[in-house]
Each structure stands twice: as structure tokens, then as C-alpha cells.
Amino acid sequence: MAWISIVLSLTLGLIALLHGAWALGSPWPMENDRDLSQTVVGDPGRTVMPEKWQSALVALCLMGAALWPFVMLHAIVIPLLPEPLIPLGAYALIFVFLGRGAIGLTPWFKRLLPGDPFVRYNRIYYSPLCLLIGIGFVALLPNIKFTLPLY
Incomplete structure (x- = not known):
């Protein structure tokens, strides 16, 4: 199970670094803010990324999630x-990632955020990755070393 922890942590850590770069103003991997916002936000009318503090908050949450597999063990x-x-x-992370992954594949979600290329990337990358991350946390559940204190 250590390999699952390593893969989860590296994946979430890299995604956190990407959000951190966006919080610092980088449009990478796109050329500009407009292209980046339409790629990762999904609102076809959006021309700028969300506020930098929002990307920073997501980066911090993802860093916490990246540590959690090792906390679980x-x-x-x-x-x-x-x-x-x-x-x-662990259950909260499972709920968030499996929920985001599943909801992201519904027709309702596609109607809610219809912008391209977001819809295509969501179907191919974002939602499946969220589902895999959620499944990874589920796989680690039996390994939680948890004892209740006896009073």
C-alpha cells in the first residue's frame, strides 16, 4: 500500500504546485489567462482566472490531501x-474526489459548465483523475492504524 500512498501524494502534490503557480499569476500550461480560464474553469464567457487567493486556497487544500495518505498510514x-x-x-477526501469525479461526468455538469476545451478535458482528464484519486484513498482505508482510547 505504500506505493498507492506515494502515487497519491505525488499526483496531489503536482496538482497543488500547479494551483500554486496559478496563484502566483502563471498561465502555464496555456499562453494567457483567457485560455487558461477557459481550460480549467469551464465558463465560456470568462476571460480571467479566479482570484489568486482562491487558487492559493485550493493549492493549500491539495497539499494537505497530498500528505493525508501518509497520515493514514x-x-x-x-x-x-x-x-x-x-x-x-480520509472519508472527506473520498467524498470530495469521488463526488467531483462522478458529478463531472454527468450531462448536468456539462450543461452547467459548457465551455470548450474544459468539457473535453474534464471528460478525458479531470473527472477520471478525481475518480482514481478517490479510489486510491478507498484502497488505503483498510490500512488506517486507528485505535480508540479505552477509558
Whole structure:
């Protein structure tokens, strides 16, 4: 299961770095903000990316998610984190990623955010990647080292 943790962490870490670059104003991998916003946001009328603080917040959340597989295996210990929050965090990440992946493949979602190339990239990359990340967290669930304190 360590390999699943490594793959999840690297994947989420790279996505976090990308969001961090956007928070700093980079349009990479596109040429400009308009192309980037239409590629990653999906609103055909949008010409600029969301506020930089929003991309920074997403980057921070993704960095936390990138650490979580190792938190689940107790390979990383966060001193002030109560142990019962470890499985709760895992379930929250599963809900977010499986939910985003599944909803992103529905006709409703395509009507909500109809902009191209977002629709195509969402169908080919974004939603399947979210589903795989969610499945990766599900695969790690049996390995959570969790003990309830006996009082």
C-alpha cells in the first residue's frame, strides 16, 4: 500500500504546485489567462482566472490531501491532530474526489459548465483523475492504524 500512498501524494502534490503557480499569476500550461480560464474553469464567457487567493486556497487544500495518505498510514505524525480525525479526513477526501469525479461526468455538469476545451478535458482528464484519486484513498482505508482510547 505504500506505493498507492506515494502515487497519491505525488499526483496531489503536482496538482497543488500547479494551483500554486496559478496563484502566483502563471498561465502555464496555456499562453494567457483567457485560455487558461477557459481550460480549467469551464465558463465560456470568462476571460480571467479566479482570484489568486482562491487558487492559493485550493493549492493549500491539495497539499494537505497530498500528505493525508501518509497520515493514514502513520508514516507522518501531526502532533496536534486527534487520531479519530484521521479516518474522518480520509472519508472527506473520498467524498470530495469521488463526488467531483462522478458529478463531472454527468450531462448536468456539462450543461452547467459548457465551455470548450474544459468539457473535453474534464471528460478525458479531470473527472477520471478525481475518480482514481478517490479510489486510491478507498484502497488505503483498510490500512488506517486507528485505535480508540479505552477509558
